[in-house]
Amino acid sequence: MLLSLANKFKSVYRNEFIRNVLTLMTGSALGQGLALLLSPVLTRLFTPEDFSAFEQYALLLSVFTVVITGRYEFAILHPDDKEDARHIAALAMRTALKICGVMLLVLLILPGTIASFLHQQELKWWLWTLPFALFAIAIFNTTNFWFSREKEFKVAATSKMLYSFTGEPVKLATGFLNTGTAGLIIGTLAGHFIAAWYSWKKFVASESKRFTNLSKAKLKSLASEHADYPRYAVWGGILNNLAQWAHVAIFTVFYGEKAIIPIGMIALSRRIFFNPLGILSTSYGQVFYQKISEIKSAVMLRNFYLSNLFRFLIFSGVLVFMVQILPDDSLGIIFGEAWTGALPYLQVLSYWYALNFVIGTLSFIFYRLQLQWLTLAADIFHFVIVIVAFWFARYTQQDEMGAIRMMVIAKVLYLILNGLVVIAFLQRNCRLEKLNQS
DSSP states (O other): OOOEEEEEEEHHHHHHHHHHHHHHHHHHHHHHHHHHHHHHHHHSSOHHHHHHHHHHHHHHHHHHHHHHHGGGGGGSSSSSSSSHHHHHHHHHHHHHHHHHHHHHHHHSSSSSHHHHHOGGGGGGGGGGHHHHHHHHHHHHHHHHHHHHTTTTTTHHHHHHHHHHHHHHHHHHHOOOOOOTHHHHHHHHHHHHHHHHHHHHHHHHHHHHTOOOOOOHHHHHHHHTTTTTTIIIIIHHHHHHHHTTTTHHHHHHHHHGGGHHHHHHHHHHHHHIIHHHHHHHHHHHHHHHHHHHTTOOOHHHHHHHHHHHHHHHHHHHHHHHHOOOOOOHHHHHHOOOOOGGGGHHHHHHHOOOHHHHHHHHHHHTTHTTOOOOHHHHHHHHHHHHHHHHHHHHHHHOOOOOHHHHHHHOOOOOHHHHHHHHHHHHHHHHHHHHHHHHHH
């Protein structure tokens, strides 16, 4: 029996797609495992208010991540010619350098104004670090897609592991020094810098030309050829991330300082449920994108998408059920008395987190179908429906928890429609393929 299981495992592992997913997931799982292991300690060293302020820093980091490279890194997988791919990678990094430079000037001039808008004055002293963190993320993202093209997924896996193995211990150390929100920011910066350093080191070792001897004409031509990424994907990404972080961006506008504690509770929910799923989603999605880039048949593409969709729906449904049956005081026992009230937030948010994992993991299908314009339309709808949900909660005088429920209902509706639209386009392509063959 053991020999049979061993042979079955070997046959599964020989599947290139599964092997690449496992490679990425191993590094990610180790890093996220450390983050989860240290969470009960960190939640005793940092208060809900500390995590709330850090969520607002993370919001800015998340939103501007989709801007800095113009999303050109997604195009690295498209060209057959490696030299074209190198020029696209250089284009992404040049764009990041320019945008981060402009951001640094703005944040040095207006830190107080931005911090006041966020109701977090202590962020005033740390906003200037955002461009440096963003440039590190740009290096990681660009080289990550480069190595995905080369099917060298170990680099990304190691980078993600280094991010957590550096950042989480730094947070722990600064927590013992009572640094407050600053400690969470410093740990995050350290993680991004180490991950970027390692990724860049591997890129330099594998690509002797690096970003030298570039053709200006080729850069201009490729920028024009892939202009849909900055034209549609950037703006769609901003709106999508604002909607994803609506509990910070819009919640704060509507509820002011009353939103600070709920944001802290949501931050814990994100850390223990959303982030682990996000790591899995990113790892699988990266290999998924590389795989679907190779599939030419519309029927095979549809079937591959649907098989992954149903598999993830079952997995996420089990996770939601497990969250709903947790004992009332479970989070307080694990993470400290200050976090006892976090469970109702987690139970409501789990529906969004789980479905977001399913649809988000497979969202690269839009780029494979060359539907960047549709992603922008979907992200606009996502942003609008979330704002309407918060406005409705405010208009009907619901409390903070009521606003979160409305937000989750809006997000679940958006995600269901997102999946249905993808299936409709995949079916359309199958019909067109059949007509062309007849």
